[in-house]
Amino acid sequence: MSVPGFVAAATARARRGAIAGAGPSVSKAPSTSGVRRSRAWMSVSKDDVASETAPIAMSTSDYPDVLVGSGQREARQRKFSVKDAIRPELIDMDAYTPILPYEILAQRLGMEPKDIVKLDANENPFGPSPKVSDALRDAPFLHIYPDPESLFLREALEEYTGLPKEHLLVGAGADEIIDLLFRLFITPAQGESVVNFPPTFGMYKFDSDVNGATCINLMRDAEFRIPIDELEALYESGNPAKPPKMVFVTSPNNPDGSTITDSLLRRLLKLPSLIVLDEAYFEFCGETRIGWVREFDNLVVLRTFSKWAALAGMRVGYGAFPLEIIQHLWKIKQPYNVGVASQLAATVSVQDRADLLDKVEKMKAERTRFYEEVKRFDWLQPFPSSSNYVLCRVQGGRRAVDVKQQLAKRGILIRYYSSAGLAECIRVSMGTPEQMTRLYDALAEL
Ligand SMILES: Cc1ncc(COP(=O)(O)O)c(C=O)c1O
Incomplete structure (x- = not known):
């Protein structure tokens, strides 16, 4: 499918004549206990979603294949153990240490x-554009769920990035997009790996841990350069059937501010992995490869409004993706992931850039x-x-x-x-x- 999932899903919805109104997507949830439910999250209100989920009741009669013999009866009498229930790989995970507000x-x-x-x-430290507070003061629809597609913002970004909006997806910070990529590409606790180049931004490792991936840390050298030879050697010596799923590269890198070259990125893109290029600080260096996502089907570029637009507290970021990847992200993202105020603030920021x-x-x-x-x-x-x-x-x-x-x-x-x-x-x-x-x-x- 070469169009975003939400467009195709909208067509499906129109065909079914299901729900009138705005919002284009309908996606299918997996079948559960023989009950097949459609999940029209992008086209319905939160209440509609709730009423759809309601029929999944907890009565044993809903599970004809389970809880029948004496062993199962014992299992029902056992006490719930939080420790046994939590994903084992998360039990000893270190908590992230956030910065205090x-x-x-x-x-x-x-x-x-x-x-x-x-x-x-x-x-x-300069704070947001003064037009942001004007727009927020006059915002008429704070009581209504936000646009799941962030359409106005993506239209503004189309002009800002030079990329068609079909390549762009907005998240609650670049952080959310990183997490979404893990959820899309990593099957938890199956020995799937990603590559990280410390010292770098901590969220790649954090999300790798949360999502049950193995994080392969290849240390940068004393000048914070990426060990590209070591990386290529890793692919040669490793299991060719199971290469790392993703490689995280940050340019400029946090915490040192170094950038990567075109030739390094081209070498990375030859690897059989998704290359996630984090350009959170692009505006301070002026060097971008966002347009490359049209050319390379294994490149994703991340950006944020937290830095140049001073909207860290609003949590708005975006990613630029090849069309084949973005269609799946549309299906798995939380429908109302970016609030009305945040979408508005970011749109006004692009306009008042x-x-x-x-x-x-x-x-x-x-x-x-x-x-x-x-x-x-x-x-x-x-x-x-x-x-x-x-x-x-x-x-x-x-x-x-x-x-x-x-x-x-x-x-x-x-x-x-x-x-x-x-x-x-x-x-x-x-x-x-x-x-x-x-x-x-x-x-x-x-
Ligand atoms: C390299 C890098 N990427 C992403 C982020 C997070 O961006 P956001 O605030 O949009 O989640 C940061 C924040 O410090 C960062 O340093």
Whole structure:
């Protein structure tokens, strides 16, 4: 099928004459206990979905093939054990450590939110376009479920990315799209693998663990380059019938800000895996391969509104996909995954992008200034970055954790690392000129 699933499904729905109104998709759920149900999630209201699910009752008469003999009776008398019921591969999984929001930080630090300089999550300190708050104030349909297709936003993105909207799917942050890819491609706990290049963004490994994949970590070198020879060797030595399903590449990479070359990407695309290229910070480097998804059927490109458009709190991201992949994502995504306010905010941001891209330029100017300013501190060694953050090695007998803590006492928050490849490193997100001056003054006091 070369059209999005929702288009084909809409045609099916029209043929059945099932439900009047907007929203184009009808997809089939697998048959359960001999009952075949159609799940018209994209074309009906939440209530309709609920009433469809209601007939799946928990009465034993619904299960004529089970719970009959004495063994089964015993099984019914046993107590429910959470530990036995949970997927075994999740029992010992480490929880993700999230970054804390302003209001919680303010409470913990005993400070006013306005006095905190938050440079720890690569957010955008300039805040959203002023047109976003105007649009949200006037939004008429906050009481109605959002458009499952995010149509207006995808139309705006069509113009922004130069890709037809049929290639684009919107999610609750790029994070949701990463999770969706795992759910589409990975059968849990079947020894399927993905490749990750640490140090990098933590969600690839997190989602790999959550979705029961084996995450093969191939470490980057001291300059954060991808070990392409090692990767190719892995495919040669491994089981050719079971190559890694996905390879996650980030450009610019978080946390160091390095980018990949065209030739490296072409080498990756020759591998028998889906290459997921995360361009969350594209606007800060200006280099994109989003158009390549029309040419390569094993490439997916991820983007977000969290950084350049300062909408991290709204949770909006998107992916660009080959048509053969996107049709399946339409079927499995939660119908109302991106809220009305978030879709509106993102659409207005694309329309008012000149203002936002000006702010991006300001953050890039702060990046240039950062390299100049830190020359004063011989104990800080910055790495080159094409993004809105700079990674620095802490040296000269100082400890990264102390730098972080000393700055936190002054209300300035940065990230520090102690993991492999990042020992004694800190990452500083670019703030406003005033915030950055406060940082340099504080560093001078340490
Ligand atoms: C490389 C990378 N990809 C994706 C994301 C997540 O984006 P979103 O906020 O859209 O979920 C981040 C957030 O920090 C990131 O650094």
